[in-house]
Amino acid sequence: MDFTSISDRGLVLLGCGKMGGAMLKGWLAKGLAPMSVSVVDPNPAPWLADTGVSVNGALPSDPAVIVVAVKPQMMAEAMPGQTGYGGGRTLFVSIAAGTRIATFEKMLGEGTPIVRAMPNTPAAIGRGITAIVGNAVASEAQVSLAEQLLAAVGQTVRLESEDQMDAVTAVSGSGPAYVFHLIETLAAAGEAEGLPAELALELARTTVAGAGALAMEAEEDPGQLRVNVTSPNGTTAAALEVLMDETRGFPALLKEAVHRAAERGRELGRQ
Numbered sequence: 617m618d619f620t621s622i623s624d625r626g627l628v629l630l631g632c633g634k635m636g637g638a639m640l641k642g643w644l645a646k647g648l649a650p651m652s653v654s655v656v657d658p659n660p661a662p663w664l665a666d667t668g669v670s671v672n673g674a675l676p677s678d679p680a681v682i683v684v685a686v687k688p689q690m691m692a693e694a695m696p697g698q699t700g701y702g703g704g705r706t707l708f709v710s711i712a713a714g715t716r717i718a719t720f721e722k723m724l725g726e727g728t729p730i731v732r733a734m735p736n737t738p739a740a741i742g743r744g745i746t747a748i749v750g751n752a753v754a755s756e757a758q759v760s761l762a763e764q765l766l767a768a769v770g771q772t773v774r775l776e777s778e779d780q781m782d783a784v785t786a787v788s789g790s791g792p793a794y795v796f797h798l799i800e801t802l803a804a805a806g807e808a809e810g811l812p813a814e815l816a817l818e819l820a821r822t823t824v825a826g827a828g829a830l831a832m833e834a835e836e837d838p839g840q841l842r843v844n845v846t847s848p849n850g851t852t853a854a855a856l857e858v859l860m861d862e863t864r865g866f867p868a869l870l871k872e873a874v875h876r877a878a879e880r881g882r883e884l885g886r887q
Contacts, residue, residue: 622652627654657672713734713785729754735766748773749780790877
């Protein structure tokens with residue numbers, strides 16, 4: 617990973633909570649010099665003291681990148697101090713959910729290169745997926761730099777336009793919560809069939825994790841993998857009659873759930 621521009625000019629990380637901290641750990645593990653990083657956080661975690669990064673100290677005069685990793689409701693407090701970096705060579709990379717590029721352009725100036733990104737919580741263990749999109753003035757080199765930074769916590773994909781971000785948020789940004797709820801409900805169903813609660817949870821959690829790993833590594837698509845598990849008139853087929861029902865099963869429920877999440881994202885973006 618080429619951190620040359622950051623090593624020369626520095627990187628500012630606004631907010632070092634779970635996601636910001638996961639990114640920082642990934643960057644340091646991939647060779648970014650701690651002295652190149654300045655963290656700004658009102659309540660810094662104790663582990664930061666052992667990393668060698670600057671915490672709430674003087675910021676570089678011309679940083680290569682400012683990564684905005686604060687919650688959207690903290691934006692009004694965190695951003696005013698960074699407006700002086702707008703309209704210049706500094707790239708702003710935002711992982712703030714629901715905050716549109718236009719909002720940053722209004723704060724920083726339309727001549728500011730901005731990349732908006734939507735990671736998800738598996739980034740905390742390096743298994744996330746992050747969608748990114750740059751504004752009109754972000755160069756290919758700057759978008760590539762953002763891509764490299766976000767690749768420290770998993771895969772990255774580029775979007776064709778920011779209009780796709782609400783759908784991305786509804787699928788991969790919120791998606792881990794859907795999977796966690798699947799684990800919860802699958803375990804509860806096993807318990808209802810007579811399994812001890814601890815065993816049911818272990819079976820559900822490991823089954824979902826294993827199936828996800830298989831879906832990533834297998835050559836077949838998920839539909840074929842499902843067919844592979846399903847014997848005619850067997851136990852899996854009996855369950856899938858319920859889950860695949862077009863009116864009350866996964867097809868209807870997930871379509872409605874993802875649509876509601878995307879619509880909520882659009883509403884938040886208009887506020």
